[in-house]
Amino acid sequence: MTRTAERPFTSVSFEQYLSEKKLMGSHCNTCNKDYLPPRAICPNCHSDQLTWVEFSGKGKLAAFTSIYIAPTAMIEAGYGRDNPYFAGVVELDEGVKISAQILGMDAKTPEEVKIDTPLQVEFVERGESDTKKTFLAFRAV
Numbered sequence: 558m559t560r561t562a563e564r565p566f567t568s569v570s571f572e573q574y575l576s577e578k579k580l581m582g583s584h585c586n587t588c589n590k591d592y593l594p595p596r597a598i599c600p601n602c603h604s605d606q607l608t609w610v611e612f613s614g615k616g617k618l619a620a621f622t623s624i625y626i627a628p629t630a631m632i633e634a635g636y637g638r639d640n641p642y643f644a645g646v647v648e649l650d651e652g653v654k655i656s657a658q659i660l661g662m663d664a665k666t667p668e669e670v671k672i673d674t675p676l677q678v679e680f681v682e683r684g685e686s687d688t689k690k691t692f693l694a695f696r697a698v
């Protein structure tokens with residue numbers, strides 16, 4: 558595992574890594590638990606001895622819901638009442654869970670979606686140059 562220059566364990570750092578197409582969380586060196594998004598203090602043992610770790614981005618679908626009432630960023634991306642999307646909880650191979658948009662499945666037919674569908678991370682860029690942001694998503698493989 559490569560150690561990069563230490564960034565603070567914040568959502569800003571997490572998003573910076575996303576823009577570099579890296580799914581990064583924190584690992585507690587005291588009790589060996591992993592956190593995604595990263596935590597600066599371990600909620601399990603209260604240690605502050607955490608380091609960045611990169612996750613494989615492979616996992617499976619643990620839960621999902623179709624979103625018809627979209628937040629602003631998703632409306633700007635073309636989603637909404639007529640074009641719903643899936644938000645899901647993904648269980649990564651490393652055992653941690655994270656919520657993200659789920660791609661590659663039709664949100665209008667949720668009955669066809671199967672729990673445990675294998676997923677692969679995808680980094681989705683939205684917005685124009687100044688407001689460009691990278692969002693975390695997973696796609697059915």
Ligand SMILES: [Zn+2]
Nearest residue numbers: 585588599602
């Ligand atoms: Zn810990």
